[in-house]
Amino acid sequence: MVHLSRAVRGIGAAAIVAATLAAAPAGAQERVRWGVPIAFGSNLTALGDTLPYVAQQLNRMSGGRINFIVQEPGSVIPALGVFDAVSEGKVDAGYSWMGYEIGKVPSSALYGATPFGMEALEFSAWYWFHGGKDMLLEIYARHNIVPIFCGAIAPEGAGWFRQQITNLDQVRGLRFRAAGLGGRIWERVGASVQLIPGPELYQALERGVLDGTEFSLPTVDEQLGFQRVAKFLHLPGFHQPTTNQFLYVNKGVWDKLQEPTKAMIETACQAGVAFAMARAEALQGAVLAKFKAEGVTVARLPEDVLKRLQEATNAVLDEQAARDADFKRVLDSMRKFQDEHQAWKQLGYLPRDWPIR
Template structure:
């Protein structure tokens, strides 16, 4: 009797397994995507984010969902990534969305904008302040779904061939800068230029531009800017905590099994932590090397910072008056930033300021 019961149970178990196998295969199909990065392979932090994300998605799905990353220009160029994702040329992209403000200034807000939140505050807004849902309401209008998958932390204010002491020094200054930061600088008299990473150095060297910003010490050292523009200013008030997103064609996203959507979100979250940690770990030594090699570190003047903040707020009011998508997201992130600083000035700022002063002693 027991033998018959065992055989019946075993047979039933095998039958259940046989029935379960097709269901599992259906929920975990083999999928191959292409991901176009906006960054060159020479930037191991930013290009590395695309590689890390793609590898993690594969590992989380036991190799059934594979994403192949391509460096800037291998399928389309840096400034064509959003269009390539939207029209299905590629399934996904890895980029800072403020590269696409020419399509709509709202593209800046999910990434960063002058005097926006810092990296931690931006993360909090995205995941616990409604930012992710608000941004994807907007992205859906452009046939995309996007998830944060990196952050550089606060950036530097760029490299200049001459000193910048006052707002007057910006008059006629040709500067490589993306996003809404370029529009603010234009209002202050500069001439913004949108140039991809690999083309910045030759433009500076030839004098086609007078200044350029990119990220910070670690990346800037690799790009060699100090050789042709010695004055290195801080802070990058247009990039207090910019996000890098994985942008996904909305139809491709909607067709993914739930398991794979979960894998994408988990891989993006891990990549986010990894990219930010790399910058925080590598920038200190890089800035030491740059200064030792002759880079002249300079803070922006209070006059310039005040003028930039005033001009930024005026710009946001003007855009908000005619762009409801921008207004909705901007009002949310601005309110969140202001509330965050009520807390940050109590604990974070006091703690960091004390230790910075103590280190100086």
């Protein structure tokens, strides 16, 4: 956990800077009051409660001058409608997983989660220090949005099923919920993929509308009750080694903000990344043990299945890169960083299966 503690220390230092800015005379700092719709319910740990944490920290740092009013999914706009609402100026800002807009911004899916790609810490390194942020700002400016990296969590589950998956022939024709690039990969191997919002998934599984689903972290899946209607949870989350969320701000609104206000919002979001990473990592071990006690089989996908899924992933990514120039340059940048980083990743850390004592 050394990498997390260093990240938190660094973010803590940045927070001191922001707090200093907030201590300026009252008349020097503007007041901001935004209703901010979120894509996931604030009750969902690490996934939905990050923006409320960011809002709380902003309120405290600014002495109450920056006030984000968190609006639950569907209360103002549809859960999957954050991108459009911010782009069109219907709301000042919103908070969402980046990738639901894959049809309009194909490269967005790489930022939200790249199958067989970077984990949360690696993505953060690439995003802030290897050009990822600059490319994203340029791409989203065309859509009248300033995206701010504001949350990253541990890998999702690969999926909940009614039978254990031992070969990919079992998923042919399977009615399966998936999103983003992960959905396209499941389609490539024969599943019938649907995109359904989280709150509707339990009922869809219970009624047989779906045969299986992926959604989020094991803790979040537990909150949604998947373990009661599907008894096989497969890991790892090859399709989303990290799930990255962003605060979307209407560009016209952002450009009018004072620099101290922008700095505090960006700093609070950096704190949100550290908060979500640590909170997600802290909770998964206990819930996996609970699943087993409740009769859920928690199993790793077989190696040959993972290899076939990786082959499908490479085909999907390369095909999309051939169709979209932004997707290609983002993917090329990610792959270049992964190649450079690989030696450190393999040698700098203990193997994951190394005994803990």
